[in-house]
Amino acid sequence: MTEPRIYVAGHRGMVGSAIVRQLSTVGQSGPTADGPSVTPQIITRTHAQLDLTDQAAVHAFFAEERPDQVYLAAAKVGGIHANNTYPAEFIYQNLMIEANIIHAAHTHGVRKLLFLGSSCIYPRLAPQPMREDALLTGTLEPTNEAYAIAKIAGIKLCESYNRQYGRDYRSVMPTNLYGPGDNYHPENSHVIPALIRRFHEAKVNNAPSVAIWGNGTAKREFLYVDDMAAASVHVMNLDKLTYDQHVLPMVSHINVGCGKDIAIGELAAAIGKVIGYTGEISFDPSKPDGPPRKLMDSTRLNTLGWNARIGLEEGLRLAYDDFLLL
Template identity: 60%
Template sequence: MEKNSKIYVAGHRGMVGSAIVRELRRQGYTNIITRTHAELDLISQQAVNDFFATEKPDYVFLAAAKVGGIEANSSALADFMYDNMMLEMNVIHAAWRNGCKKLEFLGSSCIYPRMAPQPMPESCLLTSELEKTNEAYALAKISGLKYCEFLNRQYGTDYISVMPTNLYGPNDNYHPTHSHVLPALIRRFHEAKLAGEPVVTCWGDGSPLREFLYVDDLAELCVFLMNSYSGNETVNAGTGKELTIRELAELVASTVGYEGRIEWDTTKPNGTPRKLLDVSKATRLGWTASTPLAEGIRLAYEDFLNNPMRAER
């Protein structure tokens, strides 16, 4: 990408999109295009086609998505599948029709099988059954990834995809039921501390193993790959390090300053037993995550405190 290339970041108000915009600006890119949902409904094919025909961006970062945790994914299966498939297909197709030089599709590690080998290599995609609690979202993301691949194979485009592990950081969603585990824990322990609650109850038994990547590290990788990687196979984005949800809860509680007891509701689902990405491909390409988890959680909590309205989303 040239510093004055026209770059469209879809989903620039979300956690990932806003981090990509920050990283692009940090690196001196000056011609960044953004649209709010009110300005451009990505689920509307006509609206997306009109936007691309008018703006004709050179490069696209597709970070827009309908996202949520286990409860949101389980209760709105059709919505998660429809909204994500429509918006990603609209953007990718319009980019192709309007001569976009390169597109980068942002997915999620939930695309990999529930019982995938650990750490999960890019090659394990579609080798066995998906995790049921986020199957609809995963299927939509797999479709976007595959559409990029098929355009490359049929039409010679240069469309790539990145599959991040669990993300957290500035501009996260702290909604009590529609957020992912780390921001949900930040909010839960913060509110418990303010209320003086002696006990906080968390879902499951705390045993699942998870990996967490600070979103600004992901944004650095995204810009790096846009400039240096081409290929049909996706690239995993993670730290290569994991901890149990129990250990995560204890770390978040300590960071927030909650001193009460943590209990576990084993009637609630755990989700996938283990999710650790094989990040050797990204490492070989020349990228490694740089933000330690404890430091990242501290920064995320600062963001939560400084932006209280995010807790209402």
């Protein structure tokens, strides 16, 4: 079997770099439908080399490289503050990136593509745990609506090219991710990296307390990024008949989560323990909490043979080790 040429869009991001690690370690999980496992040729481009919001540049890249598969992990991402402050950038950049890549993949004959979305596609008050068929059944969370709409558009792009042109473009919806390569910006990061930085700085500075946004009762599910990468490769490598029988025609995407959630207050205490911070933890209810609960129903993916392996405590320790390398 010829080595597949696999383009990982966003290979420097947390998820994209984890997918590259996964592909480099296990290759094409085998045996595949076409024969034994093989080591892929991984294609990457930095933002300086290829602006994914530039349609002409993206088409020229696909014409030159002719990838067989695409993992679309490139995106503009951020936490509640960033999403709420920069909605125009979040909707514009994400729409442009996914539209350019998916259309170029189709135009240049890419056989398989995997689009990575987000759990924020579901309604703010969706029944818990959130099933795939909850999509478009209610109002989105206002603080990240722009990002969520862009991700929903990505799902529908894949669905539309599959329906009209017979492509095999799949979508996976990860829960909240964390781990090596995360963004630890003090304002624009997600909750786990933000808390890791805050508790670490409090420990170093002997601060008496750490303030957490919200009242601490909102519950979230967290998945270590290398588990997400393993799930992505697993879904990409499922034969089309198996995938279609378990996913289509009921839905056009598949959830990826660990099946457990935790209150933000409990999460903060767990992070403080990993870091060794012994001060007080306080809460600021004037700050937004986001949805009261976000737990994914990953039954469909579990039925297809994948389950998360890295627990939260182990994952937090690995994430803190990564932070210390910065």
